[in-house]
Amino acid sequence: DSPRHLLTMYLGTTWLGLRFIRAVRLNWFGDDVAAVKLISSHKMLNLSRTLCQFVSFWLTAGGLYFLVDNMSAQNTQCTKSPCGLTFWESLYFLFITLSTIGYGDKHPSSRESQIIVIFIIIVGLAVFASFMPALVELSQKPASYLGEYDDSKSSHVIVSGYITTSTVSNFMRDFLHPENENQETTAVFLNPTPPPEELQNLMHRHFYRCQYFQGSPLGSGDLQRVKCDTAKACLVIANKHSHEPDAEDAANILRVISIKNFRACVRVIIQILNYHNEEHLFNVPDWNKVHGDEVICINELKLGLLGKSCLCPGFSTMVANLIMMSSFQPGNYNNPSNDVRDHWQYEYGFGASNELYTGAMSSDFVGMTFPMVAEICLIKLHILLIGVEVETNADSSGILFNPSPSIFRFSENSRGIFIAQNPQAVKSAAFYCYQCHEYTSNNEISKCNCDKTKYIRTGLSNSVADGQYRTVNNFELTEELPARPGPDVPNHVPFWKTLGKEERAKYDQKLTLDGTGAYHWREPCALDDVTMTKEDVATLTDHIIVCVFGDNNSPTVGLRNLLLPLRSSNLPMAEVKKVLLLGQKDYIEKEWKDLNDFQDVYFMEGPQ
Numbered sequence: 001d002s003p004r005h006l007l008t009m010y011l012g013t014t015w016l017g018l019r020f021i022r023a024v025r026l027n028w029f030g031d032d033v034a035a036v037k038l039i040s041s042h043k044m045l046n047l048s049r050t051l052c053q054f055v056s057f058w059l060t061a062g063g064l065y066f067l068v069d070n071m072s073a074q075n076t077q078c079t080k081s082p083c084g085l086t087f088w089e090s091l092y093f094l095f096i097t098l099s100t101i102g103y104g105d106k107h108p109s110s111r112e113s114q115i116i117v118i119f120i121i122i123v124g125l126a127v128f129a130s131f132m133p134a135l136v137e138l139s140q141k142p143a144s145y146l147g148e149y150d151d152s153k154s155s156h157v158i159v160s161g162y163i164t165t166s167t168v169s170n171f172m173r174d175f176l177h178p179e180n181e182n183q184e185t186t187a188v189f190l191n192p193t194p195p196p197e198e199l200q201n202l203m204h205r206h207f208y209r210c211q212y213f214q215g216s217p218l219g220s221g222d223l224q225r226v227k228c229d230t231a232k233a234c235l236v237i238a239n240k241h242s243h244e245p246d247a248e249d250a251a252n253i254l255r256v257i258s259i260k261n262f263r264a265c266v267r268v269i270i271q272i273l274n275y276h277n278e279e280h281l282f283n284v285p286d287w288n289k290v291h292g293d294e295v296i297c298i299n300e301l302k303l304g305l306l307g308k309s310c311l312c313p314g315f316s317t318m319v320a321n322l323i324m325m326s327s328f329q330p331g332n333y334n335n336p337s338n339d340v341r342d343h344w345q346y347e348y349g350f351g352a353s354n355e356l357y358t359g360a361m362s363s364d365f366v367g368m369t370f371p372m373v374a375e376i377c378l379i380k381l382h383i384l385l386i387g388v389e390v391e392t393n394a395d396s397s398g399i400l401f402n403p404s405p406s407i408f409r410f411s412e413n414s415r416g417i418f419i420a421q422n423p424q425a426v427k428s429a430a431f432y433c434y435q436c437h438e439y440t441s442n443n444e445i446s447k448c449n450c451d452k453t454k455y456i457r458t459g460l461s462n463s464v465a466d467g468q469y470r471t472v473n474n475f476e477l478t479e480e481l482p483a484r485p486g487p488d489v490p491n492h493v494p495f496w497k498t499l500g501k502e503e504r505a506k507y508d509q510k511l512t513l514d515g516t517g518a519y520h521w522r523e524p525c526a527l528d529d530v531t532m533t534k535e536d537v538a539t540l541t542d543h544i545i546v547c548v549f550g551d552n553n554s555p556t557v558g559l560r561n562l563l564l565p566l567r568s569s570n571l572p573m574a575e576v577k578k579v580l581l582l583g584q585k586d587y588i589e590k591e592w593k594d595l596n597d598f599q600d601v602y603f604m605e606g607p608q
Helices: 002-011 019-035 042-074 087-098 111-139 165-175 197-205 220-225 245-262 275-282 298-311 315-323 344-352 370-379 423-431 501-510 559-563 585-592
Strands: 156-161 186-191 210-214 233-237 268-272 294-297 355-360 384-391 397-401 415-420 461-463 544-547 579-583 601-605
Touching (some): 197 210, 268 275, 294 298, 355 423, 370 415
Parallel strands (some): 579 601
Antiparallel strands (some): 384 397
16 A cells, blocks of 8 residues: 555545556456356357456446546545545446436546546447457357358368367367467368367367368368368378277278379378278379378377387387477476576476477588588587488488488488477578678578678588688598489498498397398297296396287287387397287287297286
């Protein structure tokens, strides 16, 4: 109350305060009610928001009029208290005034009150005008989702398959992330049934970036309505909790066939549950990875990450953080000490905010090897370059991760694959110029207009106009880089090919690789040949136990995808751990035809 008393002394009259401004908080009360799910209906949600906004404006305007009317009345010879209208009388007066009824029993008593009333009427007309669309919507019939999408305003992607509130919410969380580069792309959801109430509310909140249409991708008319021929991509989402995964995959593959029949060159990205259904997609007419067609097998991805995590703890967490978009807010991490960088949560949040991005490379990098460019990106630009996307021919491209200097050097069309916090950091790799940005911090790098023909690059060195050379880390490359190999040279070099003749001979005595050199191989054997007893298992040390919960009626999940990372040819034989499968024999026998050529894989029958 001290500021209020001081202001009263300064004005020479009683200051009633601005506590009526608290009523502005009612504007967001409708959203709070929806957040706790007290209201699920789309119409009731709009009605509650409109009522809260009206009550907030009414109480705030009444408090303002009450303040001005009473303070102006105090300047006159007033003997009653309050001198002007009471707060409730002010609310009554404003209501009949704004509603244009105007009984005349209450009226402004001073010039200041008259000015405030004029101001409130002008603002009130604008406020009431904004309420009209919501009121009209309440009186209309339910929205129809049988319309046609207008593709003239922005690009769009089509999402079909298993469309629920949960799947749409998860999709929109990353699709609408502020760091997403595709800010002008609209998500068009195509589903045979009308959306439920919760999904309608979600669509209404993000109406500017998503639209819902009732229809099926199996019908050419529905695909025409959502403009499938001009879509950037078509996504088919699978039901991860389906009790019949093969039937779910078959339904989604039919959707892909229908989309490809409608438009052969449209990009299709599909989720499937079982890895053995991938071969059906490769037989789909016009399925072509050149157009960006991709298949994501959920079980294959999960088992591969699980197997890799056995060798590298935390690998699955790192990959999950890279593919999920999140923002880093240092203020969210509180530390009792003054240095928040000592807190592990700060470090984890900083690392989790990094994502995978692709971006163009500066012409300054042309002719340089991958290690050279990666060093510049890390030290100078503070981004991590992990791979490159190169054009193999006029119609297709390939991806190389950490390529050797003997097989790759950057060209004009090379694109980098980065781990960075945001797209703006990746753009610095496209704008980087040694001549202009040698002493510029990474967040200040922008496109320059210098004439790059005035200096010549030699490895990491550049000659400036005066002929003086400068180097990075005192390194200068003067010898000519090896030529890039032809298409018949494989990009993957197995571990055993890097050994000398003598080391190779010793190595071959200990192991045999499969024909592709991808994993450690042995002669196929029967399951009974590798079945162990409890006494045999007691002799194992430093091994991996895989508990399999399945029976003869359970569908196969593809344990081969789990064991492939554990038997990779990149692992020396000394690092290959024995694997013990623990489960029912009936189920393991169904999987064994894909596992019988892996080295050091054993089985013990577990409890029923």
